[in-house]
Amino acid sequence: MANKKALPQQAQVVIIGGGVIGCSVAYHLTKLGWKDVLLLERKQLTCGTTWHAAGLVGQLRATENLTKMAKYTADLYKNLAAETGQETGLVHTGSVSVAQTEGRFEELKRGASMARNFGLEVDVITPEQILEHYPIADVSNLVGGVYLPGDGQTNPIDTTQALAKGARLGGATIIEGIKVEDIITEPGPNGSKVTGVVTDQGEVRAEIVVNCGGMWAREVAKKVGVNVPLHAAEHYYIVTEAIDDLPKLPTLRDPDGYNYYKEDAGKLLIGCFEPNAVPWGHKGIPDNFCFDELPENWDQFTPALENAMARIPLLESAGIHTFFNGPESFTPDNRFYLGEAPEMKNFYVAAGFNSTGIQSAGGAGKILADWIVRGHCPVDMWDVDIRRVQPFQGGDQYLFDRTTEALGLLYEMHWPEKQPVTCRDIKRSPIHDRLEKANACFGQMAGWERANWFAPEGVEPKYEYSYGPQNWHDYCGAECKAARENVALFDMSSFGKYMVQGKDAVKILNRISGANIDVPVGKMVYTQWLNERGGIEADLTVTRLAENSFMVLSSGGTQTRDFHFLNSHISEDDHCFATDVTSGYALFAVMGPNSRELLKKVTPADLSNAAFPFGTCQEIEMGYAKIKAGRITYVGELGWELYIPSEYAVHVLDTLMEAGKDMNLTLGGMHAVDTLRLEKGFRHWSHEISDEDTPLEAGLGFAIAWDKPGGFIGREALLEQKGQPRTKRMVALQLKEAKTAKGEPPMMYHNEPIYKGDKIVGKITSGRYSHTLGSSIGLGYVHDENGVTADWVNEDNFSVEIACERFEATVSLKPLYDPKSERPKADG
Numbered sequence: 001m002a003n004k005k006a007l008p009q010q011a012q013v014v015i016i017g018g019g020v021i022g023c024s025v026a027y028h029l030t031k032l033g034w035k036d037v038l039l040l041e042r043k044q045l046t047c048g049t050t051w052h053a054a055g056l057v058g059q060l061r062a063t064e065n066l067t068k069m070a071k072y073t074a075d076l077y078k079n080l081a082a083e084t085g086q087e088t089g090l091v092h093t094g095s096v097s098v099a100q101t102e103g104r105f106e107e108l109k110r111g112a113s114m115a116r117n118f119g120l121e122v123d124v125i126t127p128e129q130i131l132e133h134y135p136i137a138d139v140s141n142l143v144g145g146v147y148l149p150g151d152g153q154t155n156p157i158d159t160t161q162a163l164a165k166g167a168r169l170g171g172a173t174i175i176e177g178i179k180v181e182d183i184i185t186e187p188g189p190n191g192s193k194v195t196g197v198v199t200d201q202g203e204v205r206a207e208i209v210v211n212c213g214g215m216w217a218r219e220v221a222k223k224v225g226v227n228v229p230l231h232a233a234e235h236y237y238i239v240t241e242a243i244d245d246l247p248k249l250p251t252l253r254d255p256d257g258y259n260y261y262k263e264d265a266g267k268l269l270i271g272c273f274e275p276n277a278v279p280w281g282h283k284g285i286p287d288n289f290c291f292d293e294l295p296e297n298w299d300q301f302t303p304a305l306e307n308a309m310a311r312i313p314l315l316e317s318a319g320i321h322t323f324f325n326g327p328e329s330f331t332p333d334n335r336f337y338l339g340e341a342p343e344m345k346n347f348y349v350a351a352g353f354n355s356t357g358i359q360s361a362g363g364a365g366k367i368l369a370d371w372i373v374r375g376h377c378p379v380d381m382w383d384v385d386i387r388r389v390q391p392f393q394g395g396d397q398y399l400f401d402r403t404t405e406a407l408g409l410l411y412e413m414h415w416p417e418k419q420p421v422t423c424r425d426i427k428r429s430p431i432h433d434r435l436e437k438a439n440a441c442f443g444q445m446a447g448w449e450r451a452n453w454f455a456p457e458g459v460e461p462k463y464e465y466s467y468g469p470q471n472w473h474d475y476c477g478a479e480c481k482a483a484r485e486n487v488a489l490f491d492m493s494s495f496g497k498y499m500v501q502g503k504d505a506v507k508i509l510n511r512i513s514g515a516n517i518d519v520p521v522g523k524m525v526y527t528q529w530l531n532e533r534g535g536i537e538a539d540l541t542v543t544r545l546a547e548n549s550f551m552v553l554s555s556g557g558t559q560t561r562d563f564h565f566l567n568s569h570i571s572e573d574d575h576c577f578a579t580d581v582t583s584g585y586a587l588f589a590v591m592g593p594n595s596r597e598l599l600k601k602v603t604p605a606d607l608s609n610a611a612f613p614f615g616t617c618q619e620i621e622m623g624y625a626k627i628k629a630g631r632i633t634y635v636g637e638l639g640w641e642l643y644i645p646s647e648y649a650v651h652v653l654d655t656l657m658e659a660g661k662d663m664n665l666t667l668g669g670m671h672a673v674d675t676l677r678l679e680k681g682f683r684h685w686s687h688e689i690s691d692e693d694t695p696l697e698a699g700l701g702f703a704i705a706w707d708k709p710g711g712f713i714g715r716e717a718l719l720e721q722k723g724q725p726r727t728k729r730m731v732a733l734q735l736k737e738a739k740t741a742k743g744e745p746p747m748m749y750h751n752e753p754i755y756k757g758d759k760i761v762g763k764i765t766s767g768r769y770s771h772t773l774g775s776s777i778g779l780g781y782v783h784d785e786n787g788v789t790a791d792w793v794n795e796d797n798f799s800v801e802i803a804c805e806r807f808e809a810t811v812s813l814k815p816l817y818d819p820k821s822e823r824p825k826a827d828g
Contacts, residue, residue, distance in 0.1 A: 007178060007204065008204060009205065010196075011038035012036035014180075016210065016211050016213050018039055018041025019160065020046070020156060020358060021353065024163050025368050027167040027172075029369045030166075031170060038172070043177065047289075048214045048216070054153075056095075056260070056359060057090065057154055058151050059150055060115045060120055062383065064117070064118050064751070065380055068379075073359055074152065075362075084162050087155075090153070093151065093249070094150070094250035096125070096251070097148075098139075098142050098254050099142060099256065103466065109804045112804055117751060117763050124145075124146055124804055125146065125147050127144065136247075136249070138313055159361075163361075180220065182198035184196040190571070191344070191345060194347045195207075209346065209347050211348065212351060219285075221347075224343070226341040227391060228394070229389060230337075230351060231279055231400060231403040231406075233277045233278060234277065234278040234280050234327060235277075236272060236297065236300070237269055237271035237272070238320050240267050240320060241320070242267055246263065247263075258272045258304050260272075270305070274303065277406070279404060296325055330407050332402045333388075333406075338364060339368070339386045355407075380691055380692040380693075387560050387564055390446050398423055413465070415466070417452070417463065417671070419444055426449075427447040427449065429493040429494070430649035431491060431653045434654075438667050439455045440452075441455060441472065450556075467803070473769065476675065477771035479667075485593065486664060487591070487595045488667070488668040489668065490670070490673055495554065495556050496555060496563070496580070497581050497587070498580055498581065498582075500552060501577050506518050507710070509542060511569065512565070517542050522616050522618060523615065524542070524616060528540075529566075531713060534695070534717035535691040536689045538561075539683060539684075541630075557686065584646055586649035588656070589673075590642060592637050592638065593826065594663060595639045601659040602656060605621070609828070617629065617630040624648075627644045627645070627652065630642075636676060636677070636815075636818055636824060674768060675771065678767070679773065679815070679816055681779065694718060694721060696722060698730045699813070726789075729788040730765075730781055731762075733810065734810045735777070746805075747767065747769060748800060752802050755799045755801065762781045763781065764779070765780050767779075772817060777816055793813055796810070796811075798810070
């Protein structure tokens with residue numbers, strides 16, 4: 001199309017992509033006072049995938065901040081017309097989600113409890129009440145549902161045009177018909193940074209580039225070595241002919257049938273998120289793609305259509321006006337990408353919205369604009385942070401294979417511990433085969449295959465999912481018992497490991513750490529890496545191996561994020577070098593009261609308290625190998641973490657297993673580790689702690705070295721908080737009731753509301769069944785504007801809502817197990 005605007009030679013921000021996401025980012029940047037914003041669209045606004053979106057505006061999402069984003073989006077769309085004069089078409093129809101099984105109904109009820117925690121209005125309804133809301137449905141095979149009156153729908157093209165108009169009114173420039181062909185970069189002290197773009201009509205210099213390229217975002221990012229794993233798939237809906245006397249209806253979601261239903265101007269739109277999707281565009285998306293449709297694929301859509309006719313019987317006689325097949329991009333974990341790319345400074349990404357772009361766009365644009373202007377994310381967005389991405393996930397074959405599963409994940413059952421089916425066995429521990437022979441059931445985390453639990457001989461190591469105790473419940477209990485009463489070995493090789501070396505290594509680490517890292521050689525330090533607001537960016541241990549050499553141990557899921565945070569604080573003038581050595585070391589945790597006796601059999605090292613104190617690390621012999629052993633614990637027992645060069649891992653395991661035969665050494669999995677750490681009250685980053693939470697709120701003030709020389713990032717913010725009442729605090733909870741109406745223990749997992757009396761005062765961050773304590777336990781934050789004190793906590797009027805049922809709970813500011821931490825320091 002003809003370009004009516006001259007391309008400027010310079011802009012503060014260049015946004016690539018004119019869909020609803022790009023226009024929202026531009027709009028929100030202008031709201032923050034940034035006027036020099038340039039949005040470039042290769043063809044026409046909305047022409048990629050935005051134009052054919054169903055336009056659903058749901059509000060309940062998986063986390064509190066994502067839900068707040070969705071609520072903000074709905075409010076924004078409602079007010080845009082008055083601001084810009086461009087209608088969005090937003091109507092609040094409400095939505096009904098229905099369940100065909102008891103498992104799905106429990107999922108919906110747990111979601112309803114979570115919605116109350118987030119301040120959303122939600123009703124749990126019977127099949128008869130579903131029929132009242134949706135009188136044309138057959139409810140005969142339904143067990144229940146939930147109704148959210150605040151949900152709605154909007155017109156995607158009109159909404160995007162309203163955002164674009166608002167951006168222009170705020171000073172942004174939007175030019176259609178210009179393709180970005182390349183991105184300009186230059187070297188910097190902490191890696192390269194973007195400095196502009198090359199278009200088919202000339203160069204534009206820019207301080208910041210934002211990739212909102214939709215289906216094209218992966219290819220755009222590749223130009224500068226950034227990994228944005230997403231892949232398009234065929235995505236279908238049909239629209240009926242006009243149906244006589246069709247009433248106004250809420251959106252109906254029937255995830256067990258893969259379908260959603262939207263009434264629009266007397267017609268029904270039926271869309272689906274089917275399993276075994278059809279990837280598209282594997283060999284590239286055509287350059288001329290613009291408002292294009294793909295060929296009809298009735299073979300793929302027919303199962304969903306049959307489900308639809310069973311749910312809405314009048315569809316059997318309704319004519320089909322439109323069969324629409326349009327590509328949408330999907331990510332491996334069905335969550336979108338937001339934030340600054342770890343590989344390239346000043347290169348931001350907002351892409352991969354998995355068919356939820358309309359309901360996410362307002363909030364995502366606001367968050368990313370705040371991120372760009374402030375230089376940091378304003379709230380915890382780890383679920384969608386691009387720094388969660390693993391390098392292998394950008395591979396062509398991986399994305400093609402994973403997309404067959406990814407599209408359907410939105411409507412899949414979201415069971416606790418649900419494991420992906422496609423693209424497994426990517427990253428294996430050096431002892432994977434040994435664990436497999438020991439009947440391990442593996443779970444996937446960041447591509448790693450980790451032993452989550454071990455089945456007894458003769459039992460298939462396979463998950464049987466439920467919201468109650470699953471089939472591995474008792475096996476996990478035996479592993480926990482071994483760690484508490486005898487000795488257990490856990491393979492934790494997936495944990496991130498970095499070497500930090502150089503004359504300035506201690507200076508760098510001390511600047512970002514709350515604790516003092518300038519300790520004697522061989523000392524291990526538990527610490528948090530902090531930001532300027534006092535928020536926790538990482539939770540890890542730092543071991544001083546030599547005067548100018550340190551080893552950092554972090555979690556596997558945050559490996560990329562933590563390494564990026566570390567490197568971003570090393571300047572060009574610093575003599576400091578960080579190396580990711582995760583693959584170079586296996587990590588075994590040998591834990592339990594008899595761990596010392598086991599290790600004595602395989603090493604000549606003196607393991608007594610005097611010779612090997614808690615919180616220290618030594619190089620020792622083990623069998624024929626030389627390894628590093630650190631006396632520390634994540635399960636709350638006497639034990640050692642063994643850092644083993646990968647080539648020696650099998651030998652060391654075999655040596656330990658042989659020595660442990662007469663001691664009943666037990667192999668344990670990650671579910672047991674998670675249970676044991678919750679009993680001990682140990683925090684886990686991304687659950688209990690995040691960049692929004694401070695050590696004081698999280699009960700980690702003991703890890704702060706307030707007066708260490710040179711201070712640390714975030715010290716001033718924490719000092720200010722230190723003098724104020726603690727209105728938010730981490731607590732441990734134990735449910736009093738042993739059984740539900742089903743005769744099962746009530747299970748807490750995440751985001752369940754915590755009540756004090758009849759008022760919601762907090763939420764569960766992690767929960768498990770404690771085999772040691774004989775009930776369900778959890779950690780969570782509670783809030784009180786006058787201060788969360790010991791007296792307030794001890795009033796004993798707390799409960800937790802699980803699937804819309806309340807259970808009384810005991811709450812404690814101290815760990816539920818070994819509150820004085822005597823067991824890890826046992827002598828011998």
